[in-house]
Amino acid sequence: MKIIGIGKNYVNDTSEIAAIKTGAQTIFTKPDSTLVTDNRDIGFPKITNQLAYEVELVAKIGKRGKDIALNDAESYISELAVGIDYTAKDVLAASRENKGPWALAKGFDGASPISGFKPIADFKDLGSINYDLKINGAQKQVGNTSLMIYSFAEIIAYISSFMTLEAGDLIFTGTPASGTGLVVKGDHLQASIEGELLLDFKMV
Structure with a gap:
């Protein structure tokens, strides 16, 4: 099972998309040891003092595919969840000083908490799905998939033009362009899709 993420995939207004959309998607991978399920609380990682959150929709791949055609790509999604893509910002900054990769800053244990999944059939329009993140009851991020630069199918x-996608692979599809920030020990994170609370855990 692979965990794949896309960076910088949202705008604040659809009018911005045309100028930004070059076809060069920012793709990274995360080890499966980053995954946290079942709304388990997460220990604040010792490797960072600057833990940044990004709420994202997570697409689960339902069947094997390589060089998948754009017009057939949505059929490879079996389910959707909501998750947090954590980044250790100080670790990332140190790596970037030496032109290093994102691997350690996004690949530490607990860096990918996700909710339970909902069948793709529950979503009538993948181009207009609402989701959000609250921390300690305060709204922090609000997203709608109409503001994606690259759609689920395009991702x-x-x-799949680079690597074979397997059933069970997870794709974090990008975070809303506004509202990201840092979490601290004791924070309570709650993420919803279409108003349904699905992800609910604390940093401990």
Whole structure:
């Protein structure tokens, strides 16, 4: 099972998309040891003092595919969840000083908490799905998939041109362009899709 992420994939207004959309998607991978399920609380990682959150929709791949055609790509999604893509910002900054990769800053244990999944059939329009993140009851991020630079289908087609996608692979599809920030020990995170609370845990 692979965990794949896409960076910088949202705008604040759809009018911004045309100027930004070059076809060069920012793709990274995360080890499966980052995954946290079942709304388990997460220990604040010792490797960072600057833990940044990004709420994202997570697409689960339902069948094997390589060089997937754009017009067929959505059929490879079996389910959707909501998750947090954590980044250790200080670790990332140190790596970037030496032109290093994102691997350690996004690949530490607990860096990918996700909710339970909902069948893709529950979503009538993948181009207009609402989701959000609250921390300690305060709204922090609000997203709608209409503001994605690259759609679910475009992400899947692009990734599959480089690597075979397998059933069970997870794709973090990007975070809303506004509202990201840092969490601290004791914070309570709650993420919803279409108003349904699905992810609910604390940093401990």
